[in-house]
Amino acid sequence: MRFSNRMNKVQKSFVREILKVTENKEVISFAGGLPNPRFFPVNEIAEASNMVLHECGESVLQYSTTEGYRPLREFIANRYYKDLGITADNIIITNGSQQALDLIGKILIDAGDHIIIEKPGYLGAIQAFSIFEPAFNAVSLGKDGIYIEELKQVIEKNNPKLFYAVTNFQNPTGITYSSENRKKLAEIMKETETILIDDNPYGELRFDNEPIESMVSILGTKMISLGSFSKVFAPAMRLGWICANDEIIDKLVITKQASDLHTNNFSQRVLYQYLLSNSLDEHIAHICKAYKEQKDCMLAWLDQELPEGVEVTRPKGGMFLWVTLPERTSSIKLFNIATSKNVAFVPGVPFYTNCKDINTLRMNFTNSSFEDIEKGVKLFACSLKEIL
Ligand SMILES: Cc1ncc(COP(=O)(O)O)c(C=O)c1O
Numbered sequence: 001m002r003f004s005n006r007m008n009k010v011q012k013s014f015v016r017e018i019l020k021v022t023e024n025k026e027v028i029s030f031a032g033g034l035p036n037p038r039f040f041p042v043n044e045i046a047e048a049s050n051m052v053l054h055e056c057g058e059s060v061l062q063y064s065t066t067e068g069y070r071p072l073r074e075f076i077a078n079r080y081y082k083d084l085g086i087t088a089d090n091i092i093i094t095n096g097s098q099q100a101l102d103l104i105g106k107i108l109i110d111a112g113d114h115i116i117i118e119k120p121g122y123l124g125a126i127q128a129f130s131i132f133e134p135a136f137n138a139v140s141l142g143k144d145g146i147y148i149e150e151l152k153q154v155i156e157k158n159n160p161k162l163f164y165a166v167t168n169f170q171n172p173t174g175i176t177y178s179s180e181n182r183k184k185l186a187e188i189m190k191e192t193e194t195i196l197i198d199d200n201p202y203g204e205l206r207f208d209n210e211p212i213e214s215m216v217s218i219l220g221t222k223m224i225s226l227g228s229f230s231k232v233f234a235p236a237m238r239l240g241w242i243c244a245n246d247e248i249i250d251k252l253v254i255t256k257q258a259s260d261l262h263t264n265n266f267s268q269r270v271l272y273q274y275l276l277s278n279s280l281d282e283h284i285a286h287i288c289k290a291y292k293e294q295k296d297c298m299l300a301w302l303d304q305e306l307p308e309g310v311e312v313t314r315p316k317g318g319m320f321l322w323v324t325l326p327e328r329t330s331s332i333k334l335f336n337i338a339t340s341k342n343v344a345f346v347p348g349v350p351f352y353t354n355c356k357d358i359n360t361l362r363m364n365f366t367n368s369s370f371e372d373i374e375k376g377v378k379l380f381a382c383s384l385k386e387i388l
Contacts, residue, residue, distance in 0.1 A: 010130045022344050028376035030363040031344040039287045040234045048273035064265040066257050068093025072272045090243050092252050093263045097228040097240035101128035107251040109134050114160035120351035122171045125164050136353040145181030160194050169202035169318025172351045172362035186218040196223040201231050202318035204284050207292040221245035232284050237267045291366050297373045298365040305381035319366045325359040332357050338383040343376045
């Protein structure tokens with residue numbers, strides 16, 4: 001078959017490959033990035049679906065506008081961008097934030113264009129952007145955020161089109177950019193043509209009460225802000241959004257029209273009805289309480305079981321923590337041993353753009369019971385001892 005050249009540049013999603021291993025019910029999986037299904041509001045979604053079908057009838061099953069259902073866009077503008085001069089006109093509903101990455105790639109990236117991603121960065125973004133054949137510049141992430149000097153140098157040298165970041169409870173590391181780091185980042189972004197894209201699916205999964213100023217509250221529509229209902233509602237609904245200035249929204253509308261005409265209208269209407277009849281804040285508070293307990297449990301077992309020389313991030317929200325093994329320890333070798341003992345995680349490799357093996361790995365804590373966390377961490381530590 002004569003496939004396009006660009007398909008040679010895209011890797012199969014490593015996580016999908018790993019999920020094949022974890023399909024085995026015996027395997028305790030810390031690999032996936034799945035929200036805990038215990039919190040999917042099944043009954044509320046059933047009620048909301050019934051209501052929109054019975055009260056709004058055929059209109060919810062009809063084609064709709066590319067930008068998305070206006071009341072939902074108004075809700076988003078109000079909840080997430082209040083007092084920033086941002087309105088529903090700045091919001092376009094997408095088929096999850098994953099589609100946002102594809103659309104942004106389409107409107108901004110030509111083959112060979114420089115773009116910046118975090119190192120390590122969200123593998124779904126690396127995959128989505130790879131289709132457009134950019135030159136990746138990976139800038140290191142430290143425990144307080146992005147390395148400012150490295151970022152400045154890359155911007156000065158290569159004038160990249162965009163910087164893709166996950167500033168809250170990052171995937172894969174769980175790291176959150178500090179206030180100081182955000183301010184410095186904002187200063188840089190104000191002075192450059194490189195546009196910041198802050199992807200924020202985890203921002204509301206916060207375990208403490210210390211909200212941090214969002215990048216969009218500093219930069220407004222000088223940047224692009226992405227959001228998603230996957231982690232706070234249900235991923236199968238495939239509902240996310242892009243918040244951007246009018247010029248960018250216009251281009252996004254054209255490319256979304258070409259791509260899928262519009263996001264599932266029924267999903268949007270059901271979500272909106274759910275938001276009218278229920279408190280999203282209360283729902284999120286339940287999720288956060290449970291995820292915090294799971295995170296604490298995993299950290300406690302890791303602290304107890306892991307040998308000296310292994311570092312683990314201590315996230316204040318989100319779904320992941322990041323483990324750094326002693327130098328030159330292969331996370332792929334560890335993965336093979338661990339899966340033979342029926343425990344899985346994601347080796348660091350797919351979170352980098354050019355990497356064959358590395359001493360880092362990602363663990364998800366939201367989708368396992370306390371018993372499985374204990375058992376899985378013990379098996380993980382046991383596997384590690386075999387290769388140290
Ligand atoms: C940082 C980040 N962005 C985007 C996505 C895609 O989410 P969705 O398309 O379900 O909104 C994910 C999913 O895990 C993610 O971690």
